[in-house]
Amino acid sequence: MSLKKNKSVLFLAMIFLFLFFGETIAQPLNxxxxxxxxxxxxxxxxxxxxxxxxxxxxxxxxxxxxxxxxxxxxxxxxxxxxxxxxxxxxxxxxxxxxxxxxxxxxxxxxxxxxxxxxxxxxxxxxxxxxxxxxxx
The missing domain is CATH 2.60.40.10 (Immunoglobulins)
Known part of the structure; x- marks a missing residue:
């Protein structure tokens, strides 16, 4: 895989994690x-x-x-x-x-x-x- 493709996959994975686990991760903020x-x-x-x-x-x-x-x-x-x-x-x-x-x-x-x-x-x-x- 190219470096550009790796960055895209990593970016999408981070968005997925934030959308599904963001509230739990950010619990101290709320x-x-x-x-x-x-x-x-x-x-x-x-x-x-x-x-x-x-x-x-x-x-x-x-x-x-x-x-x-x-x-x-x-x-x-x-x-x-x-x-x-x-x-x-x-x-x-x-x-x-x-x-x-x-x-x-x-x-x-x-x-x-x-x-x-x-x-x-x-x-x-x-x-x-x-x-x-x-x-x-």
């Missing part, structure tokens, strides 16, 4: 993340969170309580979870975890959100750095 949504309103909040692959179902968060879930960021860094919120003050559907935005901003791989009378607040430490206002 670290675990948690999202916690706390209801600080006086009334209940109903949420329904989904990603492309997962439907987390409908949950009612009582006042002063929280709902949280964990997952792993995909190898490509495109993981996205969005949640629909229904409250007495308003509602809306918002991107609650977007890997490229939230991996750098979420402390210790946990993203904290607070549901308040004026909307949903995302926290970087103790300060609000993202604010989604309620849609009427």
């Amino acid at each position: 670290f675990p993340v948690h999202v916690r949504i706390t209801n600080t309103m006086a009334s209940n909040v109903t949420i329904h969170c989904k990603s492309k692959n997962d439907d987390l179902g409908i949950h009612v968060i009582p006042s002063g309580q929280y709902y949280e879930w964990g997952f792993r960021v995909n190898l490509w860094g495109t993981t996205l979870f969005f949640c629909g919120f229904t409250t007495k003050k308003g509602g809306g559907v918002y991107d609650i975890f977007e890997a490229k935005r939230d991996v750098p901003r979420c402390r210790d791989h946990t993203c904290y959100w607070g549901v308040k009378d004026d909307g949903v607040h995302g926290y970087n430490g103790d300060a609000t750095d993202i604010w989604f206002k309620w849609k009427s």
Whole structure:
């Protein structure tokens, strides 16, 4: 076999290995993340969170309580979870975890959100750095 043919075979073999075993090989790269949504309103909040692959179902968060879930960021860094919120003050559907935005901003791989009378607040430490206002 010629050198050019050997390189082509090696290249195809590497692509095959990556496609079928890439996720296992890259396991340390897709670290675990948690999202916690706390209801600080006086009334209940109903949420329904989904990603492309997962439907987390409908949950009612009582006042002063929280709902949280964990997952792993995909190898490509495109993981996205969005949640629909229904409250007495308003509602809306918002991107609650977007890997490229939230991996750098979420402390210790946990993203904290607070549901308040004026909307949903995302926290970087103790300060609000993202604010989604309620849609009427």
